[in-house]
Amino acid sequence: MDLLKERILGDGIVKPGNVLKVDSFLNHQMDIDLINKIGQEFKRLFADEPITKILTIEASGIGIACLTAQYFNVPVVFAKKSQSINLEGDVYSTKVESFTHKREYDVILSKKFLTAEDHVLIIDDFLANGCALRGLIDIVNYSGATIAGAGIVIEKGFQCGGKVIRETGIRLESLAIIESMTDDALTFA
């Protein structure tokens, strides 16, 4: 997706530790026009799938999932990152290690909102080592729902997440795959 790649080149900032900051348009401040175009692109890519629900994870996946869901006419469900007193006991739960925060957390989804009849499109902003995405895949598998695929805005192609998930046979579509990045250069796959 050229518009996205141009934006990453123009406004993304590479930080030590393989951190790519895109907080001016994607995950702190959000450019709604750009994200709507991202949603339209996900619709184009998964137009042949009978999707019934979009699944994401809090926090930065939610806005992207909601804007995308408009083009599929389906609800969004977002997994939560730790036990909340407002969630019923009846939840799907899995443990995930965070690349950004260097800690483990629980990913939780109420069983009411995902069933064996669902065809699920998973949406998230980033894919690096794939821990969050594998957590979401676990949850869909627990529910018995079908995984139609996963749509990722930015994949760090030099980390293992994408390879691991594609090898499981899950259809993974990343709109921008970064092949390498250093302080003064960023290349796409």
Add this chain to the structure above:
Amino acid sequence: MDLLKERILGDGIVKPGNVLKVDSFLNHQMDIDLINKIGQEFKRLFADEPITKILTIEASGIGIACLTAQYFNVPVVFAKKSQSINLEGDVYSTKVESFTHKREYDVILSKKFLTAEDHVLIIDDFLANGCALRGLIDIVNYSGATIAGAGIVIEKGFQCGGKVIRETGIRLESLAIIESMTDDALTFA
């Protein structure tokens, strides 16, 4: 907003401790059509304000803010609830007490994304004791931006938050104000 009130009456669940669960359509599973209508209603209410940015707080405010922002043609900025290694040091920060989680947390926003030139519409899903909203107001005030107003989906009118904030002169528009709720009855103001 009648459509919202009907939905609360039909699908909301009252839990002990004055908890209203609306997780089937607003803050865990999200009904995108309903939330788009909520966004249109916020646009109608604040059409006369020269809004440049919508501010919300993670996690459940983000989807509502993003769908609403489409009708204002402005970016969303969402405040984060604790220090992340991906946030620069240069942040606005305030402390907020959570009604849901019974603990205190930091609310943080990068200074890059709110300046004295901005006219800010604050959007959130719930208003109860008003702690989160007052935290967001603090952050706007630190930035020198103008607060155009606050749009809330559901206000618990029997808690003090709405009264406290209206007394400061801030324009507060809540689409459904709950006057009272018990296990078998819920009334709107």
